[in-house]
Amino acid sequence: MKTHSILRVVSKLLIPYILLFALYVQFHGDYGPGGGFQAGVIFAAGVILYALVFGLGAARRVARPVVVERLTAIGVLIYAGTGLIAMLSGGNFLDYGALDHHHPQHGQHLGIFVVELGVGITVAAVMVSLFFAFAGRERVR
């Protein structure tokens, strides 16, 4: 895509806003539609657009496969870890109310925030590495 200057310029303009919108969806899920899952997919879409326009090599330098693959597991660990911390604080597994004994609602807010972050990280990392895995292969025939 070295010659498609319009595509390159337009995507250069769009990608930051796609990533920013993903973060908005991620952290605004308590109040509006969206949440970790949608945010992760939108974030991955930004990276995939970058890979499509600027090449797989450039995208792999930005989102290093080693880091992305680790992140798939880290998201799940953040989620399950929140549940364990709730247990250690005296509640049930994934009972976020136990995270703040003085004000259980704050605990719920904190728990949902962290858990959604875990979902977002896993979804974005899996989607990006799926694309890398497909796009990095040679044509079969």
Added chain:
Amino acid sequence: MTQGVVTHGIDILLLTLLAGTAITIVRMRSLWAAVMLTGIYSFLGAGWMSILDAPDVAFTEASVGAGISTALMLATLALTSTEMKRPAGSPVIPLLIVSITGAALIYGTLDMPYYGDPKGPIHQHVAPEYLQDSVPTVHGDELSIGIPNVVTSVLASYRGYDTLGETVVIFTAGIGVFLLLRGPQSQKTEEDAG
């Protein structure tokens, strides 16, 4: 009255387009065009979901169905053939099976409560409690969550176990694809390291 006509008009238009897209995909031989049409189908589905007042589902359908799946399908097509092979054998038996299954599904919907019926079982069970407890309160008692978007509080807190399971499913799917598609490459890096 006019508002009703407009909403029904939009409903009928969207459903007609959905059916039309589906039939076109079935009749299509070029897989590139079929993939693009599945993206359009998902986008129409997202529009349909937002008419049904489910913005979270519409959002997911638009970003996953129309966005990522289309990109992944195109990436797959780049590796395989872009023309569909003509299926061998007569289409009568598959058509028969599909018709019977479709008829059974439609028969199953006859017993379902009407859309938005407040007496429907789904609105009687735990939903009223969830709606009440998700409202922000000053005191913050033990059970309430206090998040305006009820979908988020159901997804992340009331049904936190399910969402943890879903996240693990996505993780597992990713691991499966790594193992299938990255096999030779990882061996090469091992050889490099050794």
